[in-house]
Amino acid sequence: MSKFDAVIVGSGPNGLAAAITLQQHGLATLIVEGDGQIGGGMRTKELTLPGFKHDVCSAIHPMAMASPFLRKLPLADHGLGFVKPKYAAAHPLDSADTAFLHNSVEETAHGLGIDGKRYERLIRPVLKDWDALADAIMGPLRFPKKPIDLAAFGLRALQPATWIAERFQTPQAAALWAGMAAHGIQPLSNWSTSAIALVLSAVGNSFGWPVPVGGSQSIANGLSSYYQSIGGKIQVSTWVEDIASLPHHKVLILDLTPKQLLALKGLQFAEGYKRQLQNFRQGMGVFKIDWALSEKTPFLDLRCQEASTVHLGNTYAEIAAAEKASHLRKKVEKPFVLFAQQSAFDESRAPAGQHTGWAYCHVPNGSIDDYTEQIENQVERFAPGFRDTILAKHTYNTAELEHYNPNYVGGDINGGIMDIWQLYTRPVRSLTPYRTSIKDVYICSSSTPPGGGVHGMSGYHAAKTVLADHFGFK
Structure with a gap:
């Protein structure tokens, strides 16, 4: 050998x-x-x-x-x-205009109205120092090359996401922040949940969320x-x-x-x-669905079709409640859903004129409950007629995900x-x-x-x- x-x-x-x-x-x-x-x-x-x-x-x-x-x-x-869609992320709401994470901090801030300056003050320092911060943020604990810059980041990053969300005045800014923080797959009231929101927002504003x-x-x-x-x-x-x-x-x-x-x-x-x-x-698991679709997803706000990822969870309060309940091992009827339609930006993903859909929500670790209805309800909520576009679907519960990839223990990605x-x-x-x-x-x-x-x-x-x-x- x-x-x-x-x-x-x-x-x-x-x-x-x-x-x-x-x-x-x-x-x-x-x-x-x-x-x-x-x-x-x-x-x-x-x-x-x-x-x-x-x-x-x-x-x-x-x-x-x-x-x-x-x-x-x-x-x-x-x-x-890679393809970089027009928007890194979109966050539609029931009773307010959609919030967008643009591929620049200026555009994102402009779209958040009176909360724009507050958002820019949060994100711009991370953007300015990304090359210096990235190696320290994305590595083990050690003395950083720029300790003052990292300390400034850390003071914000260590805060619970709920603290920062409550400072926003508009439902769009609070919801967009909650959606970013929820990628951390834990209650938004946990310490350090602002870290993932800061990083994902800054990266989106600098590099986009590419496909x-x-x-x-x-x-x-x-x-x-x-x-x-x-x-x-x-x-x-x-x-x-x-x-x-x-x-x-x-x-x-x-x-x-x-x-x-x-x-x-x-x-x-x-x-x-x-x-x-x-x-x-281990953290929470995920339940995932893939769809073969006859057409693009008919979002009420068609701009969502131009976003890499669409966060479906409505308000900050609704997302925070859903993440906490799932962490406490409760089944959530209106989960926070992450939705993507890669075929809208990459024609190789589906036959001509047709599309793919991809989505998951957070569930209790190891849960084998079927969340198909809950996820599709959330998509339909913001894209009425979505179910009529479904040609076929495939699902993974947490046990099936772990069987597919044993590193996903209990569905923990x-x-x-x-x-x-x-x-x-x-x-x-x-x-x-x-x-x-x-x-x-x-x-x-x-x-x-x-x-x-x-x-x-x-x-x-x-x-x-x-x-x-x-x-x-x-």
């Missing part, structure tokens, strides 16, 4: 990022993937009808363009292209193509249950969550480390709740959370900082730790 400097188990964005980073430094690396197709959460399949290409998990990628790691790679040379041409699989394919072009090796359809089955290697990097780490045979973790993995807390206790101290309390208690075994999944999303930064930081620990690169 071949010998490798490093074997990486899992080909999600972080596994690919770790492998690429090591390969760029001249190491011999191998990615081992259990599925027959690389990508983890970046996969695109015909889930409903022939010719309708659906993103199985991730679909819209604000962090891909903002990631310091991904932005350095020549992925356009390897077939990856990958051909589907999310195109990101995985671009990363894979680049990785192999610099000498990396990939082995698919190889499910690892025991590390003894792997080829000889100096270092093992696992794109796995704590649950999978504990189940993997051949790893003799220290008892203290094992206890921390066992105590790692963030690799563990990202509250203040696990925002950076994930999966254990350590300044180098990518190390395990075994000196040549590392973890690089979304259960490490900075958490969920297609950005590759967890893999990048894990690889940098490996390079310093074992191969003399500081």
Whole structure:
């Protein structure tokens, strides 16, 4: 069998990022993937009808363009292209005009009327210092290059999203803020929930929320193509249950969550480390629907058809109540729904004149309840006649999502709740959370900082730790 400097188990964005980073430094690396197709959460399949290409998990990628790691790679040379819709996000309301996250802070602020200046004061400092802040925000705890700028960000980011929402005077600004914060998949009253709202808003105003041409699989394919072009090796359809089955290697990097780490045979973790993995807390799960549609979604405000993502949850109060109830393991009749129609911007996703639809809502972790009616009611609420456009549908409950991708424990797509206790101290309390208690075994999944999303930064930081620990690169 071949010998490798490093074997990486899992080909999600972080596994690919770790492998690429090591390969760029001249190491011999191998990615081992259990599925027959690389990508983890970046996969695109015909889930409903022939010719309708659906993103199985991730679909819209604000962090891909903002990631310091991904932005350095020549992925356009390897077939990856993005479309940037007119609006990053739209947020329709029952009794007020739609709020929009534009691709600039000025336009977004202008659309928020009397709250525009307040919004701009929140977001502009993040935009101005993004390149300096990004590496610190999207990494482990350490002394930052610009401590004053990061401290200013932190003072806002650590606040509960509810505190900032209550400062807005218009229902549009409060609702838009709530929708951004709800991407954190936890009650909006939790500490640090403003962090995700600040980042997603700033990234949208700077980079947009782009749609990958051909589907999310195109990101995985671009990363894979680049990785192999610099000498990396990939082995698919190889499910690892025991590390003894792997080829000889100096270092093992696992794109796995704590649950999978504990189940993997051949790893003799220290008892203290094992206890921390066992105590790692999962967040809410998601229920997801994909539709084959006869036409574009007939939103009452047709501008919503021009947005990467449409947040369907109405007011700040309604979204906050829904997220809290789901966190408390209650079934919500009017959940916060994230809706996308990628075919409106990428004609390759559906047959001519027809469309795809993609949506999910947050549900109690591990719930197997069917939320199809609740999600479709929310779409119909803001787009009357939507049900008449449905040709076919495909659903995933939390158990089915975990079966599809074991990293989605109980349907948790963030690799563990990202509250203040696990925002950076994930999966254990350590300044180098990518190390395990075994000196040549590392973890690089979304259960490490900075958490969920297609950005590759967890893999990048894990690889940098490996390079310093074992191969003399500081």
